[in-house]
Amino acid sequence: MPEGPELHLASLYVNKMCNGVVFSGPVIKSEVSKNPEVPFTCEAYRVTATSRGKEVKLTLTPIKSDGAPKRGAKAGQADLPVDVVFRFGMSGYFRFTGEDELPKHAHLRFYTREKPRRVLSFVDARRFGSWAPSGTWQPDRGPCVMFEYQSFRENVLSHLSDRAFDRPICEVLLNQKYFNGIGNYLRAEILYRLSIPPFVCARTVLEGLEPDDAFKNEKPLKKEFTKETKTKAMKQESGDLLRLCHTVSLEVVNLGGKGYDPTKTDYSDFQAWLQCYYVDGMKNVRDHNGRTMWFKGDPGPMAPKGSKSPKAKKRGKKDDDHDYTDKKKAIMSDSESTSMKKSVKKETPKKAKNVRQKEIVSKRGKAVKTQEVKPQSETRSSSRKRKSSSAEPAAGQQRRNRRVTRKDSK
Incomplete structure (x- = not known):
């Protein structure tokens, strides 16, 4: 996150790049930003910056033309300076570029009057930064450790x-x-x-x-x-x-x-x-x-x-992670292969155990079920065979008894 020194350097950057530059038109906010609009538009104004702790203030100062201001000026035209206070969040910074080189995450833009136009942008990829067109420093912040x-x-x-x-x-x-x-x-x-x-x-x-x-x-x-x-x-x-x-x-x-x-x-x-x-x-x-x-x-x-x-x-x-030399790749591949082998060796017996336990449980379950369901699930052929096998010893005994009675009768 930018700290006091970085925000002061950002203010120095704005003052250096915008020195002698005339800006014009409205301040444009990106559609995705949830920060407030800056209700400022002017035919000609300058931008300066100051810092205090973890805040940067941009001052938009209209350039007055010679003579008294015209009564027929467009509605919304600013006559007095407007301050916009920025807090950078995690990734905010200012950038001054050509209009055709506008940064991707430029969420607040100030356009110059020249042609081709240039743009001072507040860039914030993570969108944790904020701005307030209030013109005052946050009241709950103490004096700056550097300049106060x-x-x-x-x-x-x-x-x-x-x-x-x-x-x-x-x-x-x-x-x-x-x-x-x-x-x-x-x-x-x-x-x-x-x-x-x-x-x-x-x-x-x-x-x-x-x-x-x-x-x-x-x-x-x-x-x-x-x-x-x-x-x-x-x-x-x-x-x-x-x-x-x-x-x-x-x-x-x-x-x-x-x-x-x-x-x-x-x-x-x-x-x-x-x-x-x-x-x-x-x-x-x-x-x-x-x-x-x-x-x-x-x-x-x-x-x-x-x-x-x-x-x-x-x-x-x-x-070390960003060393992509051949030697490093070879070492990484060797270490990865050995670690994979170890993990496979360690994991397979556990899986086998689990599988065996599951098989035993499933077999037991099936065995119990077959014992309980046997009378219902028997086919006709198997029942006939069982009847015949159970009837065989009884029939043999009867034949023996008949033979004995015949002998006795003789």
Whole structure:
């Protein structure tokens, strides 16, 4: 999911691509999107963007012509700027293309006035993102961890009595009421750098911090982070979780984040920057909200019961699965064949047993039935044979008795 740094990079992308560009006409929504229509149309307007935590605001500013506005302007024409606030969900981003290169999942589109026209699109394949033409940030979100640092710090430390801080620190870090802009990969990296177990009470981690931070360094935005500057920053930041929420997010902005420039496909810099999230050798556990937490060492006393980390090398496994060399194929085929043989050997006796038992049961059932039904199912020939066989000994005895009586009479 895009986090604070990625949304800020998205706003920088919009400002870069739309600088000096004039847009015109209505804002078009796709038919499949369930988000609201943006009731805005104008003959000429500009688009600018700002970010705050996990939200991006597009401002549509009409370009006023010389002189007073015409009374005969078309109905619905905007005279005042309109703000549209976006939340990216799982897969949202902005893209600026030609009209003939419109992305497949472009759910909100702003068209330029030039010919051929170009389009600024909000693209969201999974459709978890949303927008609101309200012009205001969500009221239940706290100050931005990057660009409202002092307000963010005061907001957290002044509400430590809130029940929200009874929960594990890893879960509280995703609470946008206090940590607006922090997401799954940022919480893993922040806790890892401070060696804080993810499932310890948030209040115990935060209650010793001061509301006013003496270390206010905005330099990460202006210069690149080398190994030396990283180690210095980590020494200065040790122990202060709120400070790392600020500085680590700025590091990602400086790196270019996950590449929310849609034309970028190389994320090697970001992957090299990660120290914990999806890194081989790290443990992972699902928290009480079902979100995967990456960490090292002991999870802490508030970890979910029965929690395990069976996928500690998940990333390595994925890399192995995508190795399609001949050698890899041969190994995979050999292993598959041996596993198939083993499974067949193990399964066949069980099946044979079941079959034999069924046969025995069926035979017994048939035997019982034949014994019970024998008198009814006998044929005439078999009954005659039985009568004759049963009558034979009686007839022989009678003949013997006749012979004896004849002898006696003589």
